[in-house]
Amino acid sequence: MSAxxxxxxxxxxxxxxxQRSIARHALAELGSQGFTALAVIQRExxxxxxxxxxxxxxxxxxxxxxxxxxxxxxYVEREPDPDDRRATRLRPTESGTRVLTDSHRRMVATAxxxxxxxxxxxxxxxxxQLERLREDFxxxxxxxTRQEHAA
Amino acid sequence: MSAxxxxxxxxxxxxxxxQRSIARHALAELGSQGFTALAVIQRExxxxxxxxxxxxxxxxxxxxxxxxxxxxxxYVEREPDPDDRRATRLRPTESGTRVLTDSHRRMVATAxxxxxxxxxxxxxxxxxQLERLREDFxxxxxxxTRQEHAA
DNA sequence: TATTGTTATACTCTATAACTATA
DNA sequence: TATAGTTATAGAGTATAACAATA
Numbered sequence: 415m416s417a418x419x420x421x422x423x424x425x426x427x428x429x430x431x432x433q434r435s436i437a438r439h440a441l442a443e444l445g446s447q448g449f450t451a452l453a454v455i456q457r458e459x460x461x462x463x464x465x466x467x468x469x470x471x472x473x474x475x476x477x478x479x480x481x482x483x484x485x486x487x488x489y490v491e492r493e494p495d496p497d498d499r500r501a502t503r504l505r506p507t508e509s510g511t512r513v514l515t516d517s518h519r520r521m522v523a524t525a526x527x528x529x530x531x532x533x534x535x536x537x538x539x540x541x542x543q544l545e546r547l548r549e550d551f552x553x554x555x556x557x558x559t560r561q562e563h564a565a
Numbered sequence: 566m567s568a569x570x571x572x573x574x575x576x577x578x579x580x581x582x583x584q585r586s587i588a589r590h591a592l593a594e595l596g597s598q599g600f601t602a603l604a605v606i607q608r609e610x611x612x613x614x615x616x617x618x619x620x621x622x623x624x625x626x627x628x629x630x631x632x633x634x635x636x637x638x639x640y641v642e643r644e645p646d647p648d649d650r651r652a653t654r655l656r657p658t659e660s661g662t663r664v665l666t667d668s669h670r671r672m673v674a675t676a677x678x679x680x681x682x683x684x685x686x687x688x689x690x691x692x693x694q695l696e697r698l699r700e701d702f703x704x705x706x707x708x709x710t711r712q713e714h715a716a
Numbered sequence: 717t718a719t720t721g722t723t724a725t726a727c728t729c730t731a732t733a734a735c736t737a738t739a
Numbered sequence: 740t741a742t743a744g745t746t747a748t749a750g751a752g753t754a755t756a757a758c759a760a761t762a
Contacts, residue, residue, distance in 0.1 A: 418688040419676035420669070423587060425695035427601050429580065431622035432702040434730080436574060445751055450578050463721060471582035476753055478722055500720040500761045518571070525570035528705040529698075537569040540694045544576035547680075547691065551583040554679040585753080596728055614744060624731055629745055631729090651738045651743040 435528070440521035443487070443513055447472075451480045452506060452514050455490055460503040462495065471552065489513055586679070591672035594638070594664050598623075602631045603657065603665050606641055611654040613646065622703065640664055 437446045444452065447470065454469045455461055467477035481504060484490040489510030495501040506514065529537055588597045595603065598621065605620045606612055612620075618628035632655060635641040640661030646652040657665065680688055 417673050417677070418685045418692065419680055420673050422680075422688050422692040422695070423672050423676050424601075424604070425692045425699070426580070426584060426587070427597060428622075428699050429577070429695060430598075430729090432699055433577060434622075435702045435705065436577070446578060447581075447752060450575075453575070464719085471579075471585075472752085473754055474721070475723080475755080478720095480752090482722080495720095498720080498762075500759095502721085521574050522568050522571050524705070525574050526568070528702045529570055529573075531701065534569045536694075537573050540691075540698065541569065541573040541576045543687075543691050543694070544573070544580060548576070548579050548583055550682065551586045551679045554586065554675070581752090598729060615742090623729085625744070626732080626746080627730055629743095633745080646743095649739075649743080653744085 436521055436524055439524040441517050442520075444489075444517055445480075445483075447476075448480055448483060449514070449517055451477065452484055452489055452510055455481075455484075455504045456506045456511060456514055460493065460505050462501045462503060464501070466504070484510065587672055587675055590675040592668050593671075595640075595668055596631075596634075598627075599631055599635060600665070600668055602628065603635055603640055603661055606632075606635075606655050607657045607662060607665055611644065611656050613652045613654060615652075617655070635661065 433446065441449050450470055451466050454466050458465065458469075463477050463481050464474055466481060467474045470477060470480075481490060485492060489507055490504050491507055492502040492504060495503050584597065592600050601621055602617050605617050609616065609620075614628050614632050615625055617632060618625045621628060632641060636643060640658055641655050642658055643653040643655060646654050
């Protein structure tokens with residue numbers, strides 16, 4: 415009766431519980447997207463706001479707000495970009511690195527506890543499938559914007 | 566270096582793109598949670614608000630608001646519950662069923678397009694893994710509330 | 717002109733708390 | 740007392756649009 419992709423979409427929507435559960439246990443000082451934004455800044459080094467927006471697949475204005483909140487909280491610092499005076503480069507402060515590490519640890523602990531019945535292979539397999547899913551949707555999502563050209 | 570559950574958690578957070586993509590393409594008249602609430606009401610028959618809250622794993626107040634919005638939009642009707650005069654029973658209107666069917670169709674179309682490189686088995690496998698994930702997190706999420714008893 | 721970034725506004729989803737009505 | 744539900748308030752996440760400064 416139901417198409418397989420239908421079951422998948424419903425499963426995706428019902429994932430809200432999982433995300434809220436992790437957020438509550440692990441992200442005390444950081445909103446979920448504040449966390450991912452900080453993670454991008456930590457991982458990439460001195461990124462620009464627009465790169466954060468790209469990595470998170472959100473509008474630049476959203477990334478701008480999240481970064482502003484991180485700066486206000488003292489977790490991120492801005493440096494002028496020597497190559498482009500419109501842009502700023504971002505880097506985590508010591509406090510930001512500490513908060514990220516802490517959230518990280520609690521996040522993994524929460525997930526590990528919930529996933530006690532899973533093997534490492536199963537967990538890794540699911541993570542890679544989700545990554546593949548994201549990439550495939552990113553491809554589709556990027557097309558409509560350019561359809562005005564095509565048509 | 567990284568625990569497998571860490572990769573999984575990051576993949577989960579990065580799923581926002583997928584959910585927004587589906588929402589934009591498929592849920593014109595319905596918010597994402599309005600859609601899931603309506604789907605529960607359609608699927609279960611004459612449910613109460615509290616059952617919607619349970620199915621969605623959200624607070625009763627959240628379900629109450631979502632249901633109120635669906636009623637206001639003419640997608641759901643309330644009937645008094647003969648067995649309990651505090652409660653009301655919910656059922657979709659014709660219009661609600663139509664909207665749900667439409668969103669459903671567009672949703673599946675969007676997903677099918679993004680998942681063109683996937684086999685049915687892969688899609689079904691991912692859906693069932695996500696369902697399992699949700700159940701395992703639901704178990705963990707329900708514990709902290711009761712820890713006051715234990716301790 | 718196009719791009720980088722910010723700000724204002726608005727909408728959705730969520731939770732907590734206070735409240736009403738019924739069990 | 741406890742439960743079903745509603746409403747008010749608040750906070751996070753998101754998008755669009757208008758804007759400033761620089762390329």
